[in-house]
Structure formats: C-alpha cells, structure tokens
Amino acid sequence: xxxxxxxxxxxxxxxxxxxxxxxxxxxxxxxxxxxxxxxxxxxxxxxxxxxxxxxxxxxxxxxxxxxxxxxxxxxxxxxxxxxxxxxxxxxxxxxxxxxxxxxxxxxxxxxxxxxxxxxxxxxxxxxxxxxxxxxxxxxxxxxxxxxxxxxx
Numbered sequence: 656x657x658x659x660x661x662x663x664x665x666x667x668x669x670x671x672x673x674x675x676x677x678x679x680x681x682x683x684x685x686x687x688x689x690x691x692x693x694x695x696x697x698x699x700x701x702x703x704x705x706x707x708x709x710x711x712x713x714x715x716x717x718x719x720x721x722x723x724x725x726x727x728x729x730x731x732x733x734x735x736x737x738x739x740x741x742x743x744x745x746x747x748x749x750x751x752x753x754x755x756x757x758x759x760x761x762x763x764x765x766x767x768x769x770x771x772x773x774x775x776x777x778x779x780x781x782x783x784x785x786x787x788x789x790x791x792x793x794x795x796x797x798x799x800x801x802x803x804x805x806x807x
Contacts, residue, residue, distance in 0.1 A: 657797050658683045658728075658751045659790055660721065662765065665691035665757045667698060672787040678710035680798060681806075686714045687721045691756065718765060725751060729770040733793055734760060735783050737774025744773045746797040754786050 659682055664670050670686065677684040688694075694714075699707070715721040731746070732753045753769065755761040766772065775789055783789070798804045 656682065656748065657746070657794070657801060657803065658685055658725075659794060660685035660687060660730075660751050660753045661786075662687045662718070662753060662761050663689060663691060663756050664786075667692050669757060669785070669787050670699065673790065674710050674712065675706040676787060676791055676794070678706040680794065681803070682794065682798075683711040683713065685721060685725075685751065686712065687718055688714060688716055691758070730768070731797075732761065732766060732769035732772045733789055734766065734772050734774055736760075736766065736772065738772045739774075740776045741773040741793045741796055742776070744771065746800045748801045748803070750797060752790065752794055752797060754790050757786050 659673060659677055661670065661673060661684070664673075664686065667690075670690075673684055676682075713724065715724060729747060729750050730753050731744070731750050732755070733741070734755065753761070760766070773793065775784060775792060777784070784792075795804075
C-alpha cells in the first residue's frame with residue numbers, strides 16, 4: 656500500500672490535516688522527526704480531531720530510522736523542484752510519497768536520494784500549494800493508478 660510521509664513538519668495543523676486525509680483514504684502516515692513544533696499528544700489529537708484513532712501513524716526519530724523501517728520501498732518526493740509533473744508519473748503499489756518541510760522542503764542529500772521527484776504544474780510566478788493540498792492531489796492520483804480506491 657502507498658504511504659504518505661512528512662519530513663520534519665513545521666505546522667501541527669498540517670499534520671492534523673494529513674491525519675484526516677490518510678484516515679479517509681486508508682493510507683498510513685509516516686512522520687520523520689524532529690518536528691518544527693513540540694509533539695503534544697493533546698494538541699495533536701485536537702488537530703487530528705476524531706480521525707487520529709482511524710489512521711496508522713509511525714513516528715521516526717530521524718531520516719536514517721525512516722529508511723531502516725522502509726527498506727526496498729520507492730521514495731517519491733513531492734517538490735517544487737520536480738523532474739516531472741505528477742500527472743505523467745507511473746505510481747506503484749508500495750510507493751512512499753514524501754513531502755518536505757513547509758518552510759524549507761528537504762535537504763539536498765534527501766532530494767538527491769529520492770527515487771523520483773514529482774511536482775504539480777502551476778501558474779507562472781506562483782511558488783507552491785499548501786503541503787497537504789498538494790499531497791491530497793498527488794495521493795489521489797497514486798491511489799487511482801494503483802486501483803487502491805476501488806478497495807475502499
């Protein structure tokens with residue numbers, strides 16, 4: 656199954672929105688720490704509303720730990736510095752869609768180590784969408800391509 660991973664997220668409300676997205680689509684959520692905020696269970700539960708108990712969340716203490724936990728999986732980086740648009744990418748069951756920090760994306764070494772880099776075509780002069788909005792668009796396409804939506 657496809658997974659969504661957030662690399663060192665800065666904004667707890669985005670983590671909450673990602674929890675809701677993953678819960679509704681039956682996708683696991685991977686959080687690669689450290690986060691740019693204090694992980695307070697009460698506040699995270701509040702941000703995730705009643706969806707937090709309906710999603711599998713795995714927290715990783717580092718990028719290295721994330722990689723160790725997900726051997727052999729293809730990492731598809733969602734980035735504004737993309738090689739290709741997500742609409743022309745062939746997703747596979749087992750892919751991990753990786754979103755970078757809201758403030759800075761991912762470091763160059765992680766960018767370079769991704770198996771693929773995909774982006775969303777946008778109007779010229781505009782920087783980016785909200786990270787969860789972008790993840791929802793791309794995740795929806797990945798699930799469509801892998802027929803995962805048919806199993807919901």
